[in-house]
Amino acid sequence: xxxxxxxxxxxxxxxxxxxxxxxxxxxxxxxxxxxxxxxxxxxxxxxxxxxxxxxxxxxxxxxxxxxxxxxxxxxxxxxxxxxxxxxxxxxxxxxxxxxxxxxxxxxxxxxxxxxxxxxxxxxxxxxxxxxxxxxxxxxxxxxxxxxxxxxxxxxxxxxxxxxxxxxxxxxxxxxxxxxxxxxxxxxxxxxxxxxxxxxxxxxxxxxxxxxxxxxxxxxxxxxxxxxxxxxxxxxxxxxxxxxxxxxxxxxxxxxxxxxxxxxxxxxxxxxxxxxxxxxxxxxxxxxxxxxxxxxxxxxxxxxxxxxxxxxxxxxxxxxxxxxxxxxxxxxxxxxxxxxxxxxxxxxxxxxxxxxxxxxxxxxxxxxxxxxxxxxxxxxxxxxxxxxxxxxxxxxxxxxxxxxxxxxxxxxxxxxxxxxxxxxxxxxxxxxxxxxxxxxxxxxxxxxxxxxxxxxxxxxxxxxxxxxxxxxxxxxxxxxxxxxxxxx
Amino acid sequence: xxxxxxxxxxxxxxxxxxxxxxxxxxxxxxxxxxxxxxxxxxxxxxxxxxxxxxxxxxxxxxxxxxxxxxxxxxxxxxxxxxxxxxxxxxxxxxxxxxxxxxxxxxxxxxxxxxxxxxxxx
Numbered sequence: 275x276x277x278x279x280x281x282x283x284x285x286x287x288x289x290x291x292x293x294x295x296x297x298x299x300x301x302x303x304x305x306x307x308x309x310x311x312x313x314x315x316x317x318x319x320x321x322x323x324x325x326x327x328x329x330x331x332x333x334x335x336x337x338x339x340x341x342x343x344x345x346x347x348x349x350x351x352x353x354x355x356x357x358x359x360x361x362x363x364x365x366x367x368x369x370x371x372x373x374x375x376x377x378x379x380x381x382x383x384x385x386x387x388x389x390x391x392x393x394x395x396x397x398x399x400x401x402x403x404x405x406x407x408x409x410x411x412x413x414x415x416x417x418x419x420x421x422x423x424x425x426x427x428x429x430x431x432x433x434x435x436x437x438x439x440x441x442x443x444x445x446x447x448x449x450x451x452x453x454x455x456x457x458x459x460x461x462x463x464x465x466x467x468x469x470x471x472x473x474x475x476x477x478x479x480x481x482x483x484x485x486x487x488x489x490x491x492x493x494x495x496x497x498x499x500x501x502x503x504x505x506x507x508x509x510x511x512x513x514x515x516x517x518x519x520x521x522x523x524x525x526x527x528x529x530x531x532x533x534x535x536x537x538x539x540x541x542x543x544x545x546x547x548x549x550x551x552x553x554x555x556x557x558x559x560x561x562x563x564x565x566x567x568x569x570x571x572x573x574x575x576x577x578x579x580x581x582x583x584x585x586x587x588x589x590x591x592x593x594x595x596x597x598x599x600x601x602x603x604x605x606x607x608x609x610x611x612x613x614x615x616x617x618x619x620x621x622x623x624x625x626x627x628x629x630x631x632x633x634x635x636x637x638x639x640x641x642x643x644x645x646x647x648x649x650x651x652x653x654x655x656x657x658x659x660x661x662x663x664x665x666x667x668x669x670x671x672x673x674x675x676x677x678x679x680x681x682x683x684x685x686x687x688x689x690x691x692x693x694x695x696x697x698x699x700x701x702x703x704x705x706x707x708x709x710x711x712x713x714x715x716x717x718x719x720x721x722x723x724x725x726x727x728x729x730x731x732x733x734x735x736x737x738x739x740x741x742x743x744x745x746x747x748x749x750x751x752x753x754x755x756x757x758x759x760x761x
Numbered sequence: 762x763x764x765x766x767x768x769x770x771x772x773x774x775x776x777x778x779x780x781x782x783x784x785x786x787x788x789x790x791x792x793x794x795x796x797x798x799x800x801x802x803x804x805x806x807x808x809x810x811x812x813x814x815x816x817x818x819x820x821x822x823x824x825x826x827x828x829x830x831x832x833x834x835x836x837x838x839x840x841x842x843x844x845x846x847x848x849x850x851x852x853x854x855x856x857x858x859x860x861x862x863x864x865x866x867x868x869x870x871x872x873x874x875x876x877x878x879x880x881x882x
Contacts, residue, residue, distance in 0.1 A: 377857040470837040484836045513843040514836075582820045593797060600798075602870050604861035614875045619800040631799055635790070635809055636816060638797040649820065654833035656826050661834060693812060694819055710837025735837075 278303040279440035280758065283349045283497045286443065290337065290348050297337075297348025301330035301392050304350040308395070308441045311761050316416045317426075317436040319355050320363055321395035326350065329392050344390035345504055351386060352436045352445040355396040356403060357488065358477035359383055366479050367411040368401045370605045370625035380477020381509045382446060382488050389504045394442060397432030402596065403453055403481045404629040405429050406699045409690050412627050417686070418461060419759040420725055424683040427457030427699075430491070434461040437491045439761060444501050445491040450482045451584050452678075452703025454489035455715035459678035459728020462717045462757065464498045464745075465491050467703075469735045470710035471516035473502075474509035482591035483514070485707040494755050495716065495746040499523035502738065521739040531747045534740075536562055537572035537671030542702055544578075547680045550721035555677045558718040558729045561751055562675070567744075572667045572674070576659040580704035581697050583660065586640050586653035587708070593637025599625065632693060661709040668734045673744050676702050678715040678728030702730060711735050716745050717754040726754075783817040785810050 278300055281289065289295040305323050312318055333348045353359065356366045358376035360383075365371045379387070386393065400410035408416040408431035416431045418424040419439040426435040430447025434457035437445050447454040449467040458465025466489055473488045480486060488505065492498040506520040538559060543552060563569055601607035601621030608620040626634070640649035667674060679699050689696045706713035711732055718729035729748070733741040749755055790810045794801045801809065855868050864871040 374861055377853055377860060510845065514838060514840060516838070576826065579823060579826065582823050585816060586820055586823075597798075601863060602872055605863070607863035612873060614873050615798070616800070617873050618798040619795075622798055623800040623802075626799070631801070631805065632809065632812060634797050634799060635793055636813060639785075639793050639813065639817075642793065642796060649817075649823075651833050652823050652828065653820075654835055655828035655831040656823050658831050658834035659826060659828065661837075694816060697816075708837075 279307050281443065282493050283346065283443040283500060286349055287347065297330040297333040297392065298327065300348055301326050301350050301394065304394055304442055307439075311439060312441065314417065314422055315419055315435050315439050315441075315761070316414050317397055317432045317439060317441060318352070318395040319365065319367060319398050319413055319432065322362070322393070326392050326394045333390055333392070344388060345500070346386065346389040346391035346444075349391050349444060350394045350442045351391045352395050352397050352433055352442045353383070353393060354399050354430050354433050354445075354447045356399060356448060356479040357383060357446060358479070359393065359396070362396070364396070364479070366402045367399045367413055368625065368627065368630065369412045370599050372606065374604055376477070378477065380488075381474035381511065382505050383477065385504055391444075391504075395436075397430070397436055397445065399432055399447075400429035401627045401630050402479070402592070403429040403448060403450055404592070404633055406452075406456060406696050407684070407686075407689070408432060409686065410627060410629045415686055418683045418725075419761055420462060421683065421723070424685055424725070425460070427460035427679075427683060429453040430489075431457045433491050434458055434463060434465065437461070437463045437493060438759060440758070443493060444497060446505075447489055447491055448478055449487050449489045449707060450485045450588055451707050452700040454491060455678050455703045455713055455728065455730060456700055458491060458715040459730075460683040460726065462726030462754070462759070463491055463493055464495055464714065464716050464755070465489065466498045466502060466714045466741075467706055467712060468502060468506065468738060469516070469712045470707075471514050472520065472712075472738070473505045474507075474512040474515050476509055476511040480595040482588040483595065484591060485588060487707075495714075495742055495749050496524070496527060498714070499527055499742045518736075523739055523742055526739045527742055527746050529743055531743050532566060533568070534672045534744065535568045535570050535670065536744070537570050537667050537674045539572050539574040539577065539667075539674060539676065541574050541577045542676035546698070547677060548682065548721065551677050551679070551681060551727050554719035554721070554727040555675070555729055558748065559675060561748060565747055565751055570671055572671060574660075574663040574667060574674070574705070576656060576663050577705050579656050580660070580708065581701050583653045583656050583708060584700070584704045585636065585697060586649050587657060589633045589637035590641050590650055591637070593634045593641065596626075596630065596634055601625075629693070657708050660705055664705070664709050664711060664734075672733065672740060674732045676730050678702060678730040682721045682723070682725035682727060706732050712738050712741050714741055714745050716749060717757075718748075718752070719754055783814055783821060785814045785817065
């Protein structure tokens with residue numbers, strides 16, 4: 275039998291059903307591996323061994339009694355630390371929320387509990403999800419399991435590293451501009467950004483409300499489909515939640531993909547891409563061609579403005595959302611004796627880190643009178659242009675293929691002093707957030723240094739089933755998702 | 762605080778032409794910081810002036826795009842206002858809502874004086 279830490283959630287579910295293993299054994303293996311190796315990976319900011327083990331024992335008892343169990347029974351899962359867990363610190367890896375214990379569970383947390391998943395820990399992230407490397411965490415930087423000198427990507431780098439290191443088979447991160455797909459690509463795992471509104475944002479601490487989506491990590495496409503199936507669905511507590519039935523992603527996973535057309539846009543293969551990344555993605559396109567997919571050249575001319583649009587629209591929303599941190603209702607309050615307005619300003623100055631302040635400043639600037647039209651409205655108009663590009667593409671192709679990021683994982687510290695170069699690592703992932711469509715990153719090989727390369731696939735809104743089927747067809751034909759980092 | 766920032770005048774605003782690089786000076790950074798309620802240090806003020814200028818310069822490439830007949834897209838979904846029935850439902854108890862408050866007293870959030878000398882102390 276494969277060691278527990280190398281098994282997918284689907285394999286672990288099957289193992290429990292056929293009584294070859296137990297939830298207790300699975301959770302113990304997960305906790306032992308975290309204990310042994312997370313000192314060097316640093317994926318977790320908090321772990322709950324006692325609660326996780328007692329929940330696992332109760333799953334085993336219920337199974338022994340013949341009770342009907344949930345879809346993720348006994349499966350360990352990690353959550354990015356911006357997803358609210360009742361009574362359990364949810365910090366956004368910020369000094370601002372250092373001791374914050376939410377009074378309620380996020381909707382996805384309720385759903386995970388109802389599915390009998392075991393929440394083992396909360397993972398590291400860039401503060402308030404502002405970043406692409408976890409270097410903006412107020413606590414520490416997570417390391418890439420494939421090379422501990424390199425970043426795991428971000429902002430959901432802790433969740434990506436936790437799955438890549440075999441600590442847990444499944445994790446949730448969140449996306450605003452690629453914060454799950456980019457680290458999934460850097461860490462050689464699967465990361466999926468669902469259609470905007472498919473997964474409830476209730477209990478996800480807000481960054482950019484028109485962009486944010488809670489998003490799954492897994493080691494293969496089947497597991498990603500399994501986890502999305504549990505998380506998706508309408509939630510009256512999130513007014514932007516889509517009120518429509520969701521698909522049965524697992525049932526449709528292996529349906530044929532014959533006659534599908536995949537679009538390649540030259541705008542995603544230009545300057546700034548590492549040669550090895552380009553090579554691996556072109557090889558992946560050949561794999562698709564050999565599988566019988568038709569490949570078509572398309573153009574998405576406004577995609578090159580993705581980063582510029584994002585750093586207006588997303589920071590504008592962020593500066594509004596972060597206005598709630600005022601030192602009154604929760605979060606950090608300065609100990610300095612001052613009046614009311616000073617208390618706000620000093621508490622925020624002390625509580626927020628560098629990148630958070632930079633984005634609040636930029637967002638405030640582009641929303642201020644005199645600049646609102648020139649920056650904010652202009653960016654939203656280009657955003658519309660980006661969407662029109664994709665709408666036009668869907669008239670001729672079923673999906674778009676591109677690299678997840680222009681480069682593989684960079685070194686810790688390499689881009690820390692240059693905000694713009696850090697922002698540019700998200701250029702291929704931002705369009706899906708801006709337009710609301712789903713996108714997935716799957717492993718498609720390695721560069722010359724042995725670092726994973728991610729392949730991104732995007733489909734029209736609501737077409738997660740198609741996305742999974744295409745990704746699964748590639749995965750069946752390749753073995754990159756079966757490789758493990760040496761830790 | 763709510764969303765108090767949109768539409769407030771940034772007093773130092775001035776028109777820049779496309780040809781010259783965007784320059785934000787320290788005075789303007791201080792004015793934006795005041796709107797954003799951030800008590801930036803002098804070092805941060807200097808650094809943000811240069812970094813924000815650099816980022817805005819990059820953003821200005823958006824001016825290449827012809828958007829003359831384009832509606833701004835503020836959201837990916839074509840949503841109308843979503844209303845619910847006006848019914849009383851269970852919500853957080855005061856004790857839970859106050860649990861994370863930095864300072865509280867008698868079931869209220871406690872804040873410093875808003876006007877000199879007339880606060881709760």
